[in-house]
Amino acid sequence: MKAIQKLEKTISLNEVEKPSGADEALVRVVLSGICNTDLEIARGYANFQGTIGHEFVGVVEECAVVPKLVGKRVLGEINVGCETCDWCSKYDARHCPNRTVLGIVGRDGCHAEFLNLPARNLIEVPGDISDERAVFAEPLAAAYGITERVNIDEDTSIAVIGDGKLGILCAWALAAKTQHLFLIGKHPNKLRIGELGNAEGVILDDAAKMKRRFDVVVEASGSESGFATALDLVRPRGELVLKSTFHGTPKWEAWRVVVDEISVVGSRCGMFGPVIDLLKDSRYPLEELISGERPLTRGVEALDEAEKPGVMKILLRP
Amino acid sequence: MKAIQKLEKTISLNEVEKPSGADEALVRVVLSGICNTDLEIARGYANFQGTIGHEFVGVVEECAVVPKLVGKRVLGEINVGCETCDWCSKYDARHCPNRTVLGIVGRDGCHAEFLNLPARNLIEVPGDISDERAVFAEPLAAAYGITERVNIDEDTSIAVIGDGKLGILCAWALAAKTQHLFLIGKHPNKLRIGELGNAEGVILDDAAKMKRRFDVVVEASGSESGFATALDLVRPRGELVLKSTFHGTPKWEAWRVVVDEISVVGSRCGMFGPVIDLLKDSRYPLEELISGERPLTRGVEALDEAEKPGVMKILLRP
Numbered sequence: 001m002k003a004i005q006k007l008e009k010t011i012s013l014n015e016v017e018k019p020s021g022a023d024e025a026l027v028r029v030v031l032s033g034i035c036n037t038d039l040e041i042a043r044g045y046a047n048f049q050g051t052i053g054h055e056f057v058g059v060v061e062e063c064a065v066v067p068k069l070v071g072k073r074v075l076g077e078i079n080v081g082c083e084t085c086d087w088c089s090k091y092d093a094r095h096c097p098n099r100t101v102l103g104i105v106g107r108d109g110c111h112a113e114f115l116n117l118p119a120r121n122l123i124e125v126p127g128d129i130s131d132e133r134a135v136f137a138e139p140l141a142a143a144y145g146i147t148e149r150v151n152i153d154e155d156t157s158i159a160v161i162g163d164g165k166l167g168i169l170c171a172w173a174l175a176a177k178t179q180h181l182f183l184i185g186k187h188p189n190k191l192r193i194g195e196l197g198n199a200e201g202v203i204l205d206d207a208a209k210m211k212r213r214f215d216v217v218v219e220a221s222g223s224e225s226g227f228a229t230a231l232d233l234v235r236p237r238g239e240l241v242l243k244s245t246f247h248g249t250p251k252w253e254a255w256r257v258v259v260d261e262i263s264v265v266g267s268r269c270g271m272f273g274p275v276i277d278l279l280k281d282s283r284y285p286l287e288e289l290i291s292g293e294r295p296l297t298r299g300v301e302a303l304d305e306a307e308k309p310g311v312m313k314i315l316l317r318p
Numbered sequence: 319m320k321a322i323q324k325l326e327k328t329i330s331l332n333e334v335e336k337p338s339g340a341d342e343a344l345v346r347v348v349l350s351g352i353c354n355t356d357l358e359i360a361r362g363y364a365n366f367q368g369t370i371g372h373e374f375v376g377v378v379e380e381c382a383v384v385p386k387l388v389g390k391r392v393l394g395e396i397n398v399g400c401e402t403c404d405w406c407s408k409y410d411a412r413h414c415p416n417r418t419v420l421g422i423v424g425r426d427g428c429h430a431e432f433l434n435l436p437a438r439n440l441i442e443v444p445g446d447i448s449d450e451r452a453v454f455a456e457p458l459a460a461a462y463g464i465t466e467r468v469n470i471d472e473d474t475s476i477a478v479i480g481d482g483k484l485g486i487l488c489a490w491a492l493a494a495k496t497q498h499l500f501l502i503g504k505h506p507n508k509l510r511i512g513e514l515g516n517a518e519g520v521i522l523d524d525a526a527k528m529k530r531r532f533d534v535v536v537e538a539s540g541s542e543s544g545f546a547t548a549l550d551l552v553r554p555r556g557e558l559v560l561k562s563t564f565h566g567t568p569k570w571e572a573w574r575v576v577v578d579e580i581s582v583v584g585s586r587c588g589m590f591g592p593v594i595d596l597l598k599d600s601r602y603p604l605e606e607l608i609s610g611e612r613p614l615t616r617g618v619e620a621l622d623e624a625e626k627p628g629v630m631k632i633l634l635r636p
Contacts, residue, residue, distance in 0.1 A: 029506055034528070040606050045573070052604075077323060081439055087554070095554035095555065095565055095578070095579070112619045144381075149579065154482065156416055183377065212415070227572075236405070236413035237413065242576050243574060243576070244576070245573055245576055245577075248573075249569040249570060249571050249572075250569065250570065250572055251567040251569050251570075252567060252568065252569075252572070253546075253567050254570070255566075255569075256584075257362070257560055257582065257584035258560050258561070258562070258563055258584040258585065258586055259563075259584070259586055260413070260584065261413070261583075261584045261585060261586055263466065263467075263581050263582070263583045263584070264575065264578070264581070264583075264584075265579075265581045265584040266574055266575035266576040266580050266581070266582075267576065267579060268577055299385055
């Protein structure tokens with residue numbers, strides 16, 4: 001089968017052996033989405049080697065362990081735990097020290113014709129959710145996962161920094177929880193998309209008037225300057241959610257975190273269950289985030305395309 | 319009167335006008351303590367100009383507003399709020415946007431013969447607390463202030479990084495809350511002092527065996543490497559308390575905060591009320607932290623002395 005792989009320092013389309021459905025489910029990928037983390041991995045993040053990609057919707061083709069899954073359209077939680085450690089026993093696989101992660105840590109990903117995941121990681125997609133919406137489950141769950149890390153109620157004032165696809169998804173996921181949400185970015189066209197999903201768009205320069213007033217600020221731009229802006233906007237004793245995967249070691253004004261007693265809260269993966277309703281909800285125009293769909297065979301060029309300014313989600317179809 | 323001042327870029331002993339007791343209390347300083355923040359201010363932190371110092375015990379000499387305070391031995395909360403803003407109304411002065419802070423922000427400090435503070439900032443010292451213990455109220459309150467920022471119970475496992483005076487005070491303050499507390503540092507003699515107050519001392523090299531196991535890690539070394547060690551020791555979804563005032567912009571591995579979903583929690587000043595009992599409690603050998611007492615007139619040399627390796631608290635007596 002065909003797969004987009006990071007091998008040594010190169011990204012390429014390779015012909016590889018098709019996985020089996022003997023131990024884990026064999027899933028035929030219908031659509032996969034290119035995430036900024038894929039681009040970070042291409043640049044060396046996490047030292048990953050193998051097939052990249054972790055956002056997908058697919059159909060189970062073989063599953064010896066749970067045969068009734070065959071033929072089902074599914075999403076897949078990307079963290080695969082050992083099921084025996086303290087974390088797996090008490091909580092879930094997301095912080096299992098022995099975990100593999102689809103297309104990120106020790107496990108081939110979804111920019112391929114087929115993938116393997118344990119049956120327990122799969123969630124059937126309700127029939128009224130299109131493939132083009134279902135493929136957003138993973139990043140939308142990551143966005144909604146912020147609600148596991150900070151308390152948000154209808155009075156919580158929130159700013160999300162970054163009008164890329166991650167920022168917009170964070171804004172939409174949190175706009176389901178509070179009436180006071182601003183999406184801050186540099187691009188009027190992207191802010192307009194964010195506003196379709198109930199966020200209030202603000203151009204970065206105008207955000208300077210909103211200093212020290214937000215209970216929660218979500219940094220979703222992945223840039224050092226975005227973090228500095230977040231420090232400007234959060235109130236004393238407020239929470240600054242770090243959502244983007246940074247590569248390297250940025251600088252930060254640690255003294256401001258001390259003086260204003262801010263909490264900088266890391267947030268990674270969310271659970272898929274809570275976002276199924278958001279995937280169904282037409283108030284969240286997920287389709288507007290799609291910049292284009294390319295055949296898997298053009299995946300290498302698609303990764304380059306995904307880096308270009310103004311480009312949002314690029315989907316790959318095997 | 320005499321005062322140790324930062325003026326332009328220089329620290330010097332100056333003859334300045336004695337303040338009055340007309341609006342605020344006039345306090346005669348009995349003892350003051352040199353804090354690392356004083357040394358940071360000497361290097362340019364917070365762009366402070368004026369008399370430095372914020373740790374003291376003194377006696378009220380004049381107080382037109384509350385005359386009954388005259389003659390009382392007092393401690394002083396260092397943040398002076400406007401009393402009208404949201405923060406002052408709802409909470410206290412510590413995050414008032416218009417605040418002054420004794421010897422740190424817009425208000426002359428305590429390395430002087432006299433100081434001014436509003437009567438409402440003063441707390442009478444119980445007679446059974448010596449001057450040499452009372453002078454630790456401010457840093458001990460700052461250490462205990464961690465309990466306002468993170469939940470700590472008897473099962474919480476805590477590591478404090480840094481065996482300087484701040485680290486030891488943090489360890490002692492938190493050892494009152496949990497049975498699982500390690501003080502991590504490079505200096506066997508300082509760790510031994512920490513152990514007098516019920517912390518378990520661990521040499522930094524041995525801490526490498528304790529990775530990812532602490533619920534709470536307190537960074538009290540003020541160094542980039544201390545922060546990196548803290549990231550090594552905290553468990554996924556644990557809390558990393560930033561206690562030291564850093565000057566400048568250190569680098570950090572922000573991606574680890576995201577991947578392990580750590581909360582980096584800034585902590586600055588504490589309230590004095592809760593630590594009066596700790597000041598009384600002979601299980602906390604505060605006197606062991608005193609490296610020496612110098613006359614105020616030797617304050618400039620004392621600041622140099624306080625920077626030397628192995629030196630803990632230097633007190634100044636006007």
